[in-house]
Amino acid sequence: MSRIKSLFSGASVTGAALVALASPAFADAIAGGGEKQATNWTAIGMFAVFIVFTLGITYWAAKRTRSAAQFYTAGGGITGFQNGLAIAGDYMSAASFLGISGLVYTSGFDGLIYSVGWLVGWPIVTFLIAEPLRNLGKFTFADVASFRFQQTPIRVMAACGTLVTVAFYLIAQMVGAGSLIKLLFGLDYTYAVIIVGVLMIVYVTFGGMVATTWVQIIKACLLLAGATFMAFMVLAKFGFSPEALFAKATEVHPKKLAIMQPGSLISSPLSAISLGLALMFGTAGLPHILMRFFTVSDAKAARKSVFYATGFIGYFYILTFIIGFGAIVLVSTDPAYLDAGLLAKGKTAIEAIRGTSNMAAIDLAGAVGGDIFLGFISAVAFATILAVVSGLTLAGASAISHDLYATVFKNGKANEQDEIRVSKIATIVLGVVAVVLGIVFEKQNVAFMVGLAFSIAASCNFPVLLMSMMWRGMTTRGAVYGGFFGLTSALVGVIFSPAVWEVTLGHAKGSAAFQISNPALFSMTIAFFGIWLFSKLDRSARAKADMAGFDAQYVRSQTGIGASGASAH
Amino acid sequence: MAATALDIEKNPKFQELVATRKTLGWTLSAAMLAIYFGFILLVAFNKDLGNLLGIPLAAGSVTTVGIVVGLFVIVSAFVLTGIYVLRANARYDELTRQIVEESK
Known part of the structure; x- marks a missing residue:
């Protein structure tokens, strides 16, 4: 069990043990690691070009973002292909790029296990979620989860699920962003976090979903193009024979x-x-991924968009695998990328890479494309963070304005302009909170937070959403109890897991109550069982109304009759 | 007058759409779950299986069975999604169009 304990620890110490690097959360939140580098003007210049360009798009988007539908979902006017790219852009974080290629660099095959894990959710989304979600929803997934139920309790529960997921994901991204930018650009951590926060507030408040979508599309194209070029250059050196690449890698890697x-x-x-x-x-x-399905015109486009997204994401993970192996061959053999001090201490060339294994992909960019390309890839990594945090913030702000303000607080009678104003204020507040927490958590180990966000999404949002669409017998009470039990058990499970209880809170090794890296197996079971049990026990008049509403919901979810279509532009 | 939800549910085309889509969706989901968790279990029990995933593909090659299995999982995710989309484009959209038409 001791090895499993470190699965989620993601220690932030430079040159941390390989097992700690292998943490899934590490793969999504580059925690700490690495001294401030010399200011990299090429990278900053490239990034400035990206910012100017995306701000131009935001200005253009702001002029077309007048209605709530435009703000939340780009008016449903995004095509399936564009949305596929945007989903990929929303999902492929800087950390899955740098973290997974770094993991392949240090451990080889084990990196592939993670790539696979991050990918296999997408087919499930296609088969069970995408189409009914698009047919039933308007702006947020709570629209779907609350479709035939009593609005207030479900909206509050869904908003809690959304905000908690978004908060943990966002903190992990902010801390990762600060550390990464310090490393890549030589900028101060605090400035880096503030720059990310300000840009994300500008994109979302002025450009809403239109700007966020385009930032994600551009980032996805840049990242895919950059990674393709790197993989191409690596394979070209080996006559396009992966076998030759692997043979050389096993020769130079200390683990053979x-x-x-x-x-x-x-x-x-x-x-x-x-x-x-x-x-x-x-x-x-x-929530930020589910929200993307409302940006397309209908269920058919929603289905296509996940297909494209699955293709892009799968392709990208194959590239990261080649990039990781390329780095073994080209980076770990070049003293220019290694820390002489660590080598002198007897570390292997793989361990002695400057700025931890997260730098493997960046260094490889330099090795195959020179300084200009290294600058380009660094700028892409920064752009990647911006695209992810913008999507997260928009999802969080929508939960506040659409679910809590407009539906719960104003009873569904909110003035549209007021609702948009509330969502913009919520964006600014979320942005400021994210910056402050990013700075507060600078020295903390936040690697567990991405894993926590996934656990909560799997144990609260997903069961309620799935059962509301599939099971006639679910009632308001069942959904609320099941959802909150799932949320709570995921939170408790993570707090008392070795990663948080022992590593973050500093209790004795082995003292954590749950010796398991991730609570999802139990918290998902609790959520589904809770939904079932409390729905079955529910004999209220509301329960009858909930079940009676199923037919209308079912027909709409299957056929799209009555679904909100693309709004006028 | 537009058909009610209950009328539409009685439409044989609706029943066909729902039944076939449900079967396909859950079958493909089960296939994805089986492939992914099969892979995870192969990894977890690799030592007990005599390092199955570490066996070279051919004598003298360094590429292992594990690499191919991992790539297979990635490609299968894409292929399964593709199967669903192709079937849906070919059949479900047309059925849905007819149901919508008949319920007006």
Whole structure:
């Protein structure tokens, strides 16, 4: 079990043990690591171009963002292909780029296990969620989850699920952004976090979903193009033979042939399955991802967009695998990228990479494309963070303005302009809170937060959403109890997990109540069981109304009759 | 007058749409779950299986069975999604169009 304990620890110490680097959360939140680098003007220049360009788009988007539909969902006017790119842009974080290629660099095959985990949720989204979601919803997933139920309790529960998920994901991204930018651009941590916060507030408040979508599309194109070029250059050096690349890598890597087979990443089946569930169904419950399905005109476009997204994301993870192996061959063999001090202390060339294994992909960019390309990839990594945090903030702001303000507080009678104003204020507040928390958590180990966000999405948002669409017998009471039980048990499970209880809170090793890396297996079971039990026990008049509403909901979810279409432009 | 939800539910085309889509969706979901958790269990029990995933593809090659299995999982996610989309484009959209038409 001891190896599993470190699965979620993601220690932020430079040169941390390989097992700690192998943490899934590490793969999504580059925690700490690395001294401030010399100011990199090429990278800053490229990034400035990106900012000017995206601000131009925001200005253009702001002029067309007048209605609530425009603000929340770009008026449903995004095509399936564009949305596929935007979903990929929303999902492929800087950390999955740098973190997974870094993991492949240090451990080889084990990196592939993670790539797979981040991908397999998408087919499930296509088969079970995308189309009924689009047919039933308007702006947020709570529209769907509350469709036939009593509005206030479900909206409050869904908003809690959304805000908690968004908050943890956002903090992890902000801390990751600060550390990464310090490392890549040589900017001060605090400035880096403030720049990210300000830009994200500007994109979302002025440009709403239109600007956010285009930032995500541009970022996805840049990231895919950059990663393709790197993988191409690596393979070109080996006559486009992966076998030749692997042969050279196993020759220079200190673990030799062991990098071609499973290492120490997974040793307990129970923990592995629980983590797999969180990754798979968490994807299907992330509010910022679900929201993207309302930006297309109909269910057909929603279905197509996940297909494209699955293709882009799968392709990208294959690239990161090649990039990781390329870095083994081209980076770990070049003293220019290694820390002589660490080498002198007897570290292997793989361990001695300057600025931790997160730099593997960045250094490889320099090795295959020179300083200009290194600057480009650094700028892309920054752009990537911006695209992800913008999507998160928009989802959080929508939960506040659309679910809490307009539906709960104003009883569904809010003036549209007031609702937009509230969402803009909520964006600014969320942005400021994210910056403050990003600074507060600078020295903290936040690596567990992404895992926590996925657990909560899988244990609260996903069960309620799925059951509301599929099960006639669900009632308001069942949904609320099941959802809150799922949310609470995921939170409790993470707090008393080794990663938080022992690593973050500093209690004795082995003292954590739950010796499992991720609670999803249990918290999802509790959520589904809670929904079932409290719905079955519910004999109220409301329960009858909830069930009676199923037919109308079902027909609409299957056929789209009565669904909100693309609004006028 | 527009058909009510209950009328539409009685439409044989609606029943066909729902039944076939449900079967396909859940079958493909089950396939994805089986492939992914099969992969995870193979990894978790790799040592007990005599390092199955570490076996070279061919004598003298460094590429292992594990690499191919991992790539297979990634490609299968895309292919399964593709199967669903193709079936849906070919059949479900047309059925849906007819149901919508008949319920006006």
